[in-house]
Amino acid sequence: MSIQKTHELVAIEHRALERWGQGDPSGYLEISAPDVVYFDPFVDYRIDGIEALGRYYEALRGTIHAENFEIIDPLVQEHGVMAVLTFNFRCRLASGAELRWNCTEVYRRQGAEWRLIQSHWSRTNPGSSAQ
């Protein structure tokens, strides 16, 4: 299976992550569709729609400061108007902590633009058991 570091979605995701790592969630909001849905390890239920996601992100604005990050082995599965970008992710926070994540981003074409319609972030192997 080919790894596609050069797919345009990797660049789009990288730009949103750069802003995210500087405490600015607007990069993600600007590329999200109205019907975006969202999972991360800190919410009790899926977040549905850009208004709800915007409220969630606003509470995080200015709280996240990444020293550096890495999109690991990005893969794009593109068919018709949709594409799935998956990758592992590593980031080092200003506190020195290093975090590892799994990420699935689903994008949909709207004219010449890609818009995020589903975002799922989870911790890589946080140490829980399968049972």
Add this chain to the structure above:
Amino acid sequence: MSIQKTHELVAIEHRALERWGQGDPSGYLEISAPDVVYFDPFVDYRIDGIEALGRYYEALRGTIHAENFEIIDPLVQEHGVMAVLTFNFRCRLASGAELRWNCTEVYRRQGAEWRLIQSHWSRTNPGSSAQ
């Protein structure tokens, strides 16, 4: 945003989960495409391709016994040949433990069939902090 409990993908997922909960991972393998990719909380990196996923699943065969489970608020975003099914999930194991999950399944049409091309399972709010 409408919740689509009756979409055919919810039934497909439910059937695969019923077999999974009886220790049989073949239900998922039978609906997976050759290029399926996979994340769960127990793997260190994304699993790429049905052969690698099959090896991973075989090691789990017979080890999982769910008393019951529930697909919570399934939502399908379908565009062209692809569809994203997202839901929260609750299951009670034979041990009595109750687990909650976030799930994103991406399906692609192949002729008259749907095939899973991306599967991402993570624990709902496992209690880690945002920083």
